[in-house]
Amino acid sequence: MAAQIWGSEKRARRRREISAKIAQMPELHDSKPLPFMTREEKIMESARKLTILTEKMGQIIDPTDPAELYHLNNEVLGLEGNPMALHGVMFIPALSAQASDEQQAKWLPRALRREIIGTYAQTELGHGTNLQNLETTATYDLATQEFVLHTPQITALKWWPGNLGKSSNYAVVVAHMIIKAKNYGPHPFMVQLRDEKTHEPLPGITIGDIGPKMAYNIVDNGFLGFNKYRIPRTNLLMRHTKVEADGTYIKPPHAKINYSAMVHVRAYMLTGQAIMLASALNIATRYSSVRRQGQIDKSQPEVKVLEYQTQQHRLFPSIARAYAFQFAGAETVKLYEHVLKEMKSGNVSLMADLHALTSGLKSVVTYQTGEGIEQARMACGGHGYSMASYISEIYGVAIGGCTYEGENMVMLLQLARYLVKSAALVKSGQSSKLGPLVAYLGVKSEPTSLIDRIPNSGFTEYVKTFQHVSKRQTLKAADMFFGLMEKGEKREIAWNKCSVELNRASRLHTRLFIVEAFVRRVNEIADIRIKEALTDLLHLHVNYELLDIASYALEDGFLSASQLDYIRDQVYLYLGKIRPNAVSLLDSWEFSDIELRSVLGRRDGNVYENLFKWAKSSPLNKTDVLSSVTQYLKPMMEKARL
Numbered sequence: 005m006a007a008q009i010w011g012s013e014k015r016a017r018r019r020r021e022i023s024a025k026i027a028q029m030p031e032l033h034d035s036k037p038l039p040f041m042t043r044e045e046k047i048m049e050s051a052r053k054l055t056i057l058t059e060k061m062g063q064i065i066d067p068t069d070p071a072e073l074y075h076l077n078n079e080v081l082g083l084e085g086n087p088m089a090l091h092g093v094m095f096i097p098a099l100s101a102q103a104s105d106e107q108q109a110k111w112l113p114r115a116l117r118r119e120i121i122g123t124y125a126q127t128e129l130g131h132g133t134n135l136q137n138l139e140t141t142a143t144y145d146l147a148t149q150e151f152v153l154h155t156p157q158i159t160a161l162k163w164w165p166g167n168l169g170k171s172s173n174y175a176v177v178v179a180h181m182i183i184k185a186k187n188y189g190p191h192p193f194m195v196q197l198r199d200e201k202t203h204e205p206l207p208g209i210t211i212g213d214i215g216p217k218m219a220y221n222i223v224d225n226g227f228l229g230f231n232k233y234r235i236p237r238t239n240l241l242m243r244h245t246k247v248e249a250d251g252t253y254i255k256p257p258h259a260k261i262n263y264s265a266m267v268h269v270r271a272y273m274l275t276g277q278a279i280m281l282a283s284a285l286n287i288a289t290r291y292s293s294v295r296r297q298g299q300i301d302k303s304q305p306e307v308k309v310l311e312y313q314t315q316q317h318r319l320f321p322s323i324a325r326a327y328a329f330q331f332a333g334a335e336t337v338k339l340y341e342h343v344l345k346e347m348k349s350g351n352v353s354l355m356a357d358l359h360a361l362t363s364g365l366k367s368v369v370t371y372q373t374g375e376g377i378e379q380a381r382m383a384c385g386g387h388g389y390s391m392a393s394y395i396s397e398i399y400g401v402a403i404g405g406c407t408y409e410g411e412n413m414v415m416l417l418q419l420a421r422y423l424v425k426s427a428a429l430v431k432s433g434q435s436s437k438l439g440p441l442v443a444y445l446g447v448k449s450e451p452t453s454l455i456d457r458i459p460n461s462g463f464t465e466y467v468k469t470f471q472h473v474s475k476r477q478t479l480k481a482a483d484m485f486f487g488l489m490e491k492g493e494k495r496e497i498a499w500n501k502c503s504v505e506l507n508r509a510s511r512l513h514t515r516l517f518i519v520e521a522f523v524r525r526v527n528e529i530a531d532i533r534i535k536e537a538l539t540d541l542l543h544l545h546v547n548y549e550l551l552d553i554a555s556y557a558l559e560d561g562f563l564s565a566s567q568l569d570y571i572r573d574q575v576y577l578y579l580g581k582i583r584p585n586a587v588s589l590l591d592s593w594e595f596s597d598i599e600l601r602s603v604l605g606r607r608d609g610n611v612y613e614n615l616f617k618w619a620k621s622s623p624l625n626k627t628d629v630l631s632s633v634t635q636y637l638k639p640m641m642e643k644a645r646l
């Protein structure tokens with residue numbers, strides 16, 4: 005199963021080898037539990053481990069393999085980020101995709117050797133979503149052949165970029181490029197922020213940390229202002245766009261090609277979310293098979309809480325989602341790598357499809373991951389609320405994904421643009437022009453669903469039902485939009501009035517893609533036992549998901565009330581079938597105790613003893629009487645007694 009999750013036997017084996025090596029290297033372990041550290045201590049601890057990794061990485065992993073790097077990162081540095089998180093996640097990808105060969109030769113080897121630390125500085129205090137209204141300017145000075153970076157007012161301060169505040173000395177900065185008074189829109193520039201020897205901010209740069217956040221507190225998200233700060237013309241990233249010495253602008257082959265670093269993260273973050281969901285579920289499911297509370301049959305001893313159907317219903321559909329996200333994420337990464345290769349050689353025809361797909365997936369996956377992790381926390385009762393479970397930290401980190409790399413509603417609306425264009429093709433009889441991901445929009449469906457009507461139909465009737473509801477909602481939302489425009493509404497006003505319906509269409513389309521990716525994967529599996537276990541999980545997935553969106557299929561009679569009862573019964577049936585495999589389905593992800601950082605989710609199940617040990621190690625317990633008591637509470641009580 006680990007081979008299915010991680011992509012191959014070799015990958016699964018390598019993960020095990022890497023975890024085993026890390027287990028033997030105490031210098032790479034947390035020196036104490038992260039929840040007991042202050043933010044400064046955590047940052048220090050992370051930087052300490054990062055420097056050891058820089059020295060010893062080659063002994064543990066193949067540093068050129070992103071999957072091995074990612075695993076090493078999760079084990080040693082953990083989910084809460086590190087002082088170089090954005091360096092690997094966005095700075096290097098931005099240089100790789102947007103810098104010319106000559107620029108790459110100059111900067112990439114230095115970045116890869118970690119001679120310099122970089123980040124991606126785009127969002128500002130006043131604008132994150134609406135990139136066209138960013139306010140930082142890069143004005144070309146023809147006389148000196150330099151761009152002058154400037155922050156015209158407080159809302160133009162860069163705000164949020166990870167590791168910008170304290171760790172990075174370089175950044176890819178996105179600014180509006182102005183040449184001879186003409187604004188060419190946001191473009192990426194390579195900018196040195198700090199002196200390479202002293203790490204002091206360079207003159208003309210104001211920089212700092214934006215303060216503590218809901219999670220990710222090891223990352224120094226920062227602010228940045230420029231006061232007429234000059235950089236050479238050749239620091240504009242020029243793989244696709246060029247500005248010549250005389251100010252001539254050569255436009256890129258696609259208007260949004262400079263957005264590729266964002267698409268990179270949107271594509272890669274899906275499996276990251278799957279891992280976080282599976283981690284939280286692993287903790288909750290292991291704990292649920294240790295925790296005994298109450299009886300189902302009063303004549304029997306107390307049961308493990310995992311025996312309760314409500315507990316299974318809380319956890320198991322999310323186990324199915326974690327697998328589904330991992331499989332859909334793996335497909336998306338492959339597609340992204342393919343499109344990137346094509347883009348580099350000038351073919352930009354697949355960018356719109358990839359953008360639509362990743363926008364929808366990013367939104368649905370992060371939202372459902374958040375839901376699943378929060379349910380996992382609640383499924384652990386009181387101990388889930390303790391930082392000893394570590395689930396709240398996983399939640400805080402995962403939920404950040406709903407916002408970063410494009411706020412979820414906004415990204416769903418991006419997919420909706422693509423769906424509406426596709427609906428227009430269907431309506432104008434041009435269904436043959438539909439891309440493969442939306443081809444179903446042009447296919448006539450049966451009048452009613454055949455779920456429970458055709459024996460041994462596998463998952464086909466389920467997929468058809470998802471296709472039916474997605475198609476119907478897309479066409480309905482598009483009709484609403486076109487109808488408003490026909491009545492004379494301006495395009496943008498009409499769009500806003502339909503946006504809730506449009507986003508519903510985007511979610512349904514994305515959920516269909518996730519179901520199909522799961523079906524595709526299960527169909528490929530040769531090993532009978534693995535196929536059986538995953539088929540059970542897929543049964544739970546399709547029935548649970550369909551029940552969740554049933555109103556869309558009920559309202560036009562595509563599903564009947566009796567079919568709905570059948571679907572509900574299937575959910576209960578598969579909860580029971582999955583129960584014996586539940587812990588194994590999560591143990592198969594092979595997270596080590598070091599990586600999980602959870603007292604509740606320990607592999608050995610020795611929860612109570614270790615919870616007590618953990619509590620005793622709290623800094624508050626170093627002394628029996630705290631100074632808050634001697635200084636305030638004790639005098640108060642004494643005064644009251646007089």
Ligand SMILES: CC/C=C\C/C=C\C/C=C\C/C=C\C/C=C\C/C=C\CCCCC(=O)SCCNC(=O)CCNC(=O)[C@H](O)C(C)(C)COP(=O)(O)OP(=O)(O)OC[C@H]1O[C@@H](n2cnc3c(N)ncnc32)[C@H](O)[C@@H]1OP(=O)(O)O
Nearest residue numbers: 070074089133135260263272273276355359408409410421
């Ligand atoms: C070793 C491991 C390897 C890799 C790991 C990778 C990932 C990590 C995975 C997990 C993380 C783990 C650890 C990380 C630790 C810490 C990291 C934490 C956080 C990550 C960093 C977060 C960084 C950021 O948030 S950066 C800032 C992101 N900002 C945004 O996303 C802004 C959102 N806004 C937009 O994208 C745009 O403004 C917009 C799309 C909404 C609108 O743009 P614009 O105004 O320019 O558009 P319009 O003029 O209206 O035109 C719209 C048309 O353009 C088309 N379009 C838009 N975008 C694209 C695109 N990218 N490609 C193609 N086409 C695009 C759109 O479709 C419209 O077309 P139409 O034809 O007109 O409809």
Ligand SMILES: Cc1cc2nc3c(=O)[nH]c(=O)nc-3n(C[C@H](O)[C@H](O)[C@H](O)COP(=O)(O)OP(=O)(O)OC[C@H]3O[C@@H](n4cnc5c(N)ncnc54)[C@H](O)[C@@H]3O)c2cc1C
Nearest residue numbers: 124125126127131132133164165166404407408409410413
């Ligand atoms: C943990 C974290 C890490 C980050 N790292 C980085 C980084 O490294 N580099 C970087 O540059 N940025 C980074 N960001 C910033 C992040 O990319 C932005 O916060 C994000 O893109 C959302 O933009 P915003 O803050 O402007 O939200 P807003 O756009 O202000 O969103 C507020 C509300 O308005 C709604 N809204 C906005 N526009 C529309 C619209 N057109 N239609 C409908 N609704 C709309 C949204 O849906 C939302 O409900 C990070 C953010 C976080 C939380």
